[in-house]
Amino acid sequence: QQQVKQSPQSLIVQKGGISIINCAYENTAFDYFPWYQQFPGKGPALLIAIRPDVSEKKEGRFTISFNKSAKQFSLHIMDSQPGDSATYFCAASMKAAGNKLTFGGGTRVLVKP
C-alpha cells in the first residue's frame, strides 16, 4: 500500500514551459512534505520542502503548492530548463513516526531544448 501516490510517472516539456508533478497522501498525521531531485547515476538530493501550515513555498523557479483539505501537494517548475531533466520524488513524514520519509513513486522529467 503506497501511502504517497505520485503522478505522472513521466513528463516531457519544452524549454521555457511549466512542469507540474502531483502527489496525494492518505495519512493526515504527515507534517512535512519534501521534494527530492535525482540526476542519472546520482543519489536524490533535497530540492524544496513545505509544512502543512502554509499553502505555498517558492524557491527560485521551484514552487510547492499544498492543499491540506484535499491531501494533495504539487511541484511546479517554472521556465523549465534542460538542466532540470531529472527524476523528482515527493515524500512525506511525521514526527510521531520518527520523521522517517515515505516516498512517492517518482516522476521522470525531460526538458527538450
Place this chain on the structure above:
Amino acid sequence: NAGVTQTPKFQVLKTGQSMTLQCAQDMNHNSMYWYRQDPGMGLRLIYYSASEGTTDKGEVPNGYNVSRLNKREFSLRLESAAPSQTSVYFCASSDPLGGYEKLFFGSGTQLSVL
C-alpha cells in the same frame, strides 16, 4: 568533502550468494538509512539506525540484515541473494533541519541477482 560514500557501485550475484554493501558518512550525522529504488516504486526504506548502536526495520526488511559499526558506518548484508533483490540500493544519513530530517544520499549500488 566526501559526504556519503557507498561501495561497491556495481555488483552481480548469483542466487544464493551473500554480500555486504558498505556505507560511510563524514558529516557526523546520528541517523543513517538503507533504501532500495525500483522503477515506479520510489524509494523504500529497508532499515535505519537512529543512532550508533541501534537499528530498526523499515518497510521492506525481509532478506536483509544491517550493522551500525560506529557513528560513521552502516552496512547492509544480503545473506542469500534472490532475484527479487535486484535493485539500486542507496545509503543515506540525515541532519535534523528545523526538527525535520534532511537526507543526504550516496551515489548508489546497482545490484543484479541472476
